[in-house]
Amino acid sequence: MSLILKAMKTAVRLAPESWLPGGTPDPLMNKHGLIGRPVSRIDGPLKVAGAARFAAEVMLDGIVYAALRYSTITRGRITMVDTAAAEAAPGVALVMTYRNAPRMKPPPVMMSAPKAAGPSDLPVMQDAEIHWNGQPVALVLAETQEQADHAASLICFTYDSEPAITSFALAKAKARTPENILGEPASIEIGDAEAVLKDAAFKIDLTYRTPRHNHNAIELHAATVAWDGDNLTVHDATQGVNGTAWTLAQVFGLKEEQVRLLSPYVGGGFGGKGLWDHQILAAAGSRLCGRPVRIMLSREGVYRVVGGRTTTEQRVALGAKPDGTLAALIHTGVAAMTTHNACPEQFTFPARHLYAADAIKVGQQVADMDMLSNTFMRGPGESIGTYALECAFDELAEAMQLDPIELRRRVEPEKDPTSGIAFSSRHLVEAYRRGAERFGWDRRDPTPRSRREGDWLIGMGCATATYPYYRMPGGAARIRLTVDGRAIVQMASHEMGMGTATVQAQHAAERLGLEYDKVSFEYGDTSLPSGTLAGGSSQTASIGAAIIAASEALTKELLKLAGNDSPLGGLKPDEVEARNGGLGKLEEPERYESYVSILKRAQRHELACEAEAPLPLEMMKYSMHSYGAQFCEVRVNAVTGEIRVSRFLGSFDCGRILNAKTATSQFKGGIIMGLGLALSEQALFDERSGRIINPSLAEYHVPVHLDVPSVEVIWTDIPDPHSPLGARGIGEIGITGVGAAVANAVYNATGKRIRELPITLDKLM
Ligand code: MOS
8 A cells, every 4th residue: 555655646646626526526425315225235035045156166077175284383484395295195295395385486465566465575385494383284186175185183293492582572572674565754853842742731651552453254264266268266265356366466477467366245354354375285185286266264374374463552641731632742662563464453543633732742653573474454553543533532531621532622623633634524523412412421420430330330431543545546446338138347446244235236236327227336346447446445436436537538428429410419528427327418308319229220239338437645744544532331340351332323424425324334333343342353473483372263252142232323414525425434433432432431430541452351350
């Protein structure tokens, strides 16, 4: 992303004002019809009926099944491998280690090039070197999964261990400042925040800690791969078909178009469904063995091969003036990372744009550890950054004896506090107002431990949610209009269950003036026009802008095709609109011709137009973010310390909501994941061995139904005039602020501040 942001920053300096998308708001942003309607997901019935085919369900002739073995040391070398027993085991087709693996280039690491998707820049199974505890050291292919698993267990390894950095404290002592954080400066200082803090009337200066997390998508990572000569087909579970295909092409020395990636259904991604070693190893094994290969990681395998959210230690210091405005805002800290990837967990991003202060200091460092590459996980940075920042605001509000919502109102900025540019649309105060009213915030007693029912202490807390608006460059859409009056929209994008195909069919139908059931959206296949990744809550805007561009191209072509015999004859594209299944002159009902009529007269079966979305310059011109106010009520058992979230409400300001039903699910899913972050989730990294010791859902605790109370979601629905359809992303904001809302409620209930996640009962006793 950093490269892309840099390129866009150059482009925006060169671009005249009129080039900026968002200069003229999208006319659909205020249109009521299909947009906003709670349409049910197109993929819903297929999934319920078991008819949606996932990556591990694709059957190919002659397929063999893969099993992996993982290193049990953290750093060092393999000194001996004995594969004889595995090779002799029943059903075995191939045993592959570094000794016989085909020669492959290291994958270009994510963000090193526009389509780079490598988890790290390490070569995959090319030598005896071990870089993390859990690194794949052998791949076995066999006739059945059970035979592959059994044979893999028979391989013997001996290792020479070397000292490894597995202690966060030791790594932190040698922390370094990265060149940038996703294209943003690693640190920003406005005024002398430390000096201002010293003299502030009210101040707090605190440290918060957050652990590792794993995404734990229900669908295990899987790929079914096959070679046809030098052409590779991969049925994958991925959030980025184009990036994965391009990167695999680099690894195997192929042209991009020699790799076809298909990923029509993904059972949850959250940032984890990208390219990892298993797809590369499956393709390598398939090449060596000459047969199609299915690989599906076990749940343990996911923890060994797929990185998650990383550990952070964060300092938040706030200094306030007697009038409740901020004199100093400081948010700094360290995140664990490796030297082989570049995913610095941008936890200081929220503090860069949320609140006004006379002096601001934000900055973050990374601490290199010998571990599996960490990666993006839902609300990377923002989810845990808001935990620290928003807990600190609650602590400051208490020190000032001010209502925490009133404090947020007093520090509301007029423009982005660090970049100085205007907000595209910001209604955080309104989100707090509506949320507080709906939640019954006025019933909260600010004195901790003041509400009790039997053994249960009851408390309320709130916190700000925020996530940036992103739109990724490089996406193109094709619209195929057919003579039967239907439209097929095509773009290599992704459906992970969030409603992409449904919402973009709604969008395209409204854009083209067609009925919803006349439009379908095709995605998840690199043979379609290039899409952008499903990440950074950016996909809806990225696809949206490409569909706008393609529909403009289509209008031009339709007018050409209509010719002078049409009632549209002589009209220019900006004089017409799409309506009732055709084009019509603006404000002139009688000058109209249907698509079917235009195509028939031209004796065409189909008209197809493809166009690339314009560069997302709106992101450079405006400070664009989604906002929300999270409200939590907890009940804490005074005897056992057991914590139960009893009510939760999220009040969001994310621009126009495009589908009330799928949006509600995105917000609720984010909030539920946030309850896990707050109360139970933690990937336990054993600092002695460097190994994750709870690689299973039995010991890594995600929220289950009994942990999830009634969650209510409301939104402002105020369109953002600078984004396609007036919408900003909603996939990730739901998880942000939840950790702090829960922690603040726990404090209100018990009088105990927990500054280290997860908030477990032992920390309350
Ligand atoms: Mo998201 S963590 O950008 O898939």
